[in-house]
Amino acid sequence: MFFGGIVASTLIASLAVAPFGIYHFHNTQLFAILANLVAIPICNIIVMPAALATLVAMPVGLEAAPLWVMGWGIEAMVWCAGWVAGLPGAVGRVPAIPTFAFVLMIVGGLWCALWSTRWRLLGVVPIVAGLVLAPAGRKPDVLVGRGAGLVAVRTDAGQLSALAGRGSNFELARWLEHDGDSRLQAEAAKASAFRCDAHGCTARVKGMLLAVANSPVALRDDCAAASILVLKFARPKGCKAAGPLIDADDIAAKGAHALYIGGGQVRIETVADTRGDRPWAPVSHRDDAPPADAGDDDWPARGRRSP
Secondary structure (H helix, E strand, C coil): CHHHHHHHHHHHHHHHHHHHHHHHHCEEECCHHHHHHHHHHHHHHHHHHHHHHHHHHHHHCCCHHHHHHHHHHHHHHHHHHHHHHCCCCCEEECCCCCHHHHHHHHHHHHHHHHCCCHHHHHHHHHHHHHHHHHHHCCCCCEEEECCCCEEEEECCCCCEEEEECCCCHHHHHHHHHHHCCCCCHHHHCCCCCCEEECCEEEEEECCEEEEEECCHHHHHHHHHHCCEEEECCCCECCCCCCCCEECHHHHHHHCCEEEEEECCEEEEEEHHHHHCCECCECCCCCCCCCCECCCHHHCCCCCCCCC
């Protein structure tokens, strides 16, 4: 009965918190039952009695021994958690789920928990609806962040291929987590979808040409040919891009950009758009007029071939 109770309580708790873990952290713990089958007996048999003994012995100055026992028990629990977390497949990566699917699951769970009559069974309906709609979230086709020094495109295989500059590992890791991708940053940052030269890189995304310019030298080609243009510097005057143009100042003002391509159109979402204008995080408005001064003579053609 003791171990059966551990299994039952772990299952109930895991199901209750799974939507929160998936929605916020994009992963779920698959071996929680195994960890609790070891850790809970240690807690109940060693840690808690030692803690009680410590309280009894503390007034007479004899708490050292029970504290040592309690510390040993806590270390054993921590070791158990680390061992289980390190097992292959212990953590399941899950792509980000839409907010409406998350809300449906939470509403259904609350309905089941708060009612004590048969009406509570109706909560299963929104839970199932949330589970069905969870995979409906659309993934961005292009991501731009880190001062335009981090650019990722979605390949035909559905994975991200990234151009990652220095200091981009943390942000790229968050993108991979959001994608439910268990690859390491180094694997995603091989930039297999890009073709590069000394002045920039290009990639094809759903039939559109994405160009990432490292310097103004790249702009004669890119301003004319690119469907989507990303600049790692402030946009210069005279560059009339055929499609969306994102520069380092845009990233600084609005945060990371997510681009969705469909039907020959590009829809852009930014961190500022999602977060909104708040007193502690006001939206930074930039002047749409290009501040830099660079004429056509500063943009010699470089003859880079598009992929």
